[in-house]
Amino acid sequence: MNKIPQITITDVPFGIAIASPFHPKNNDEFRRLHGHFEKEGHCWILPPTVESKLKIAELVGKKSPNVVAKVPKHDLSVCDSHLVLGGHVAASWDERKKTIRIPAGVEIASGAWDTIASEEKKYPCLTVESTLKMVVRKDFAETHGLDIEEELDEVEVTDSLRHYPDSAIKVELEHRGYRVERPVESLF
Numbered sequence: 001m002n003k004i005p006q007i008t009i010t011d012v013p014f015g016i017a018i019a020s021p022f023h024p025k026n027n028d029e030f031r032r033l034h035g036h037f038e039k040e041g042h043c044w045i046l047p048p049t050v051e052s053k054l055k056i057a058e059l060v061g062k063k064s065p066n067v068v069a070k071v072p073k074h075d076l077s078v079c080d081s082h083l084v085l086g087g088h089v090a091a092s093w094d095e096r097k098k099t100i101r102i103p104a105g106v107e108i109a110s111g112a113w114d115t116i117a118s119e120e121k122k123y124p125c126l127t128v129e130s131t132l133k134m135v136v137r138k139d140f141a142e143t144h145g146l147d148i149e150e151e152l153d154e155v156e157v158t159d160s161l162r163h164y165p166d167s168a169i170k171v172e173l174e175h176r177g178y179r180v181e182r183p184v185e186s187l188f
Contacts, residue, residue, distance in 0.1 A: 006105045069136050093122055
């Protein structure tokens with residue numbers, strides 16, 4: 001199993017950066033919180049308000065170590081063409097390719113994907129009594145009553161430049177003590 005969390009949350013100087021798979025309800029919530037999507041960093045930037053932090057805790061849990069948790073089929077819900085658990089995406093249906101896409105940090109623990117039902121219903125379907133394993137925050141797993149299979153050593157990345165838009169990287173690097181200059185154009 002790929003034990004990489006599908007959602008990364010990074011504190012940036014101008015807000016909170018959240019990188020995650022596409023999830024329609026999350027995007028609606030981020031817009032409601034006056035967030036904006038940064039194409040360069042492939043993430044949402046939310047204002048660093050108490051309301052934003054509470055919504056993040058509700059969707060993915062409070063800041064805590066990542067764990068591998070077992071998620072029974074009956075805990076998942078459908079959101080458009082996605083199978084979701086809170087703010088996490090368990091899988092999505094690719095209508096063009098007629099396939100199920102599974103994000104990082106998700107795998108089948110028992111059972112199987114039902115591709116025939118998925119194609120008919122236009123969202124990912126699991127066979128009866130299926131269970132997934134998902135990498136989630138420990139707080140989220142405990143809040144949702146999920147069985148924790150393994151606690152992961154690595155703690156979430158809290159300061160990554162990949163979530164900074166190009167316009168803010170220079171400012172952040174200078175804040176960290178680096179001298180940033182524009183590259184000299186080649187004379188050749």
